[in-house]
Amino acid sequence: MADEGRFRASGWRGREVEIPSSLRAAGPVVLEFKGGLTTTFRLRAMRRSSAHKSYGEEITDTPGPRARRAMLPGGYNRVEVSRVSPGNNTGSGFARWKLRTLDVAELSVLKDTLSGRNDDVVFFDGPARCSFVWEGRFESGRLRFTSVTGGTAREISAEHAVRGVVAVPGKGFLCVSTWGPWTLKRL
Template sequence: MADGPSCTVGTPFRPRGRQVDRDEARTRWSGWRSREIEISEDLPERPVPVEIRGGWTSNFQIFPLRRTSSEIVTGGELGWTRGVRPTRAVVPAGFNSLRVVRRCPGRSVGGVARWRLSVLSGEELPHLSGTVSGSGAAVFRYEGGPAGVAFDFHSELAANALVFNRARGGEAIHLSRHSQFKGVGRLPGAGFLSVPDCRRWVVKVL
C-alpha cells in the first residue's frame, strides 16, 4: 500500500468510552496512512518520550523532524512497530515533529491496522538501575549521576545503536556502534536510555 499524503498536524486520538481533556488530546494521535505529526510548535529544548502501537497486519517506522520556516531536517529512525506490541522511543531535543511511515516488509500490501501514538511523561518509563534485561526495543529513565553502563546484545547486530538523551537537552549520545553487540559506555547524568530492538539484551549500570 502506498504512503498517503502527509499532514503538518496529526488528528488527536480520542479513546472511546471516556472523555479526553485538552492536554491529553494534544498528546495523542492515530491514523493508518503515513503522515507527519507536530508535537510542538517550537523546537523543544528537552527530549520527548513517545510510544507508538501498530496492528497485527501493519508495520510502521517513526522518524524525528525539525520543521522551521526555513528548513526541514529528518533525523535517524527512532523505532519500528512489531505487531500490536507498543514501541517506545525518544524524540531528541530540537525536533518538533514526527514522521510516521507505513512499511510493507516482504508483502505487496501493508494491512489495514491503524497506528496510535502518544507522548509519554518521564514517570511512565521504567527506572534504570542495577541490571535490566529484556527483548525488543525499550526506553528507561535514568536519574543518577555520571556512571558507566555495560551492554550485551548476545551477538546480535541491532539496526540501531544504544542511545542516551540527556534530560536537560542537547544532542543524542550514541553509546554503541551499529557493528557492536557488547561493550561499555558512559552515562553523563540524568536522561533517557534507548535500547535497540534485539531478541535478547542485558544492560547494567556500573
C-alpha cells in the first residue's frame, strides 16, 4: 500500500502535533502510537485555534514498544504527546515516540473471532452483534463506536462489565480500550 496519504510524526520530547485538516475532513482519524522500550508516552486529544486551546480525553499511552491504535475524537485538530515520568526522582527513559495515521485497509475487520492485546481499532462493514471478553488480570475495558461518516464516539459496552454482547449500529470503527488481552466474536 502506498504511503502517499499517510501522516507521520516522531520525536524525543513531548509536543503538540497537528493532524492535517485533509485527513480530518475525510472522516474519523485512526492513529497508531508507539513508544520505546524504556519510556512511556501519553497521547491526549487537543483543540487549538488562534485564540483558544483546550484539552480532551487521554487517547492512549505507550508503556513500551508495542504499537497502540486509537481514534482521534471528532472536533479535535491536534494531539499532545507527553513523556511520562514514573516518579519525581526518576528518569523517564531515552526512547523516541512515533505517530502515524492509518487507512481503513490497514485495520482488522471482524468477520468471525478476533483477539488482541491493549488498545486497538477494529473495522465493521455493517451492523452486527458481537460478544467481548476482557481476559487480562485487570479485567476492565470499554468499547466505543464511531460511524464511518464521523461524529462523536458512542460508548456501547456496559461500564465494569468483563464480558457481554453489544450491538454495533452500522459501518464504522470499534475502539477497544483495555490493558490486557481481549477477544471479540461476531455473532
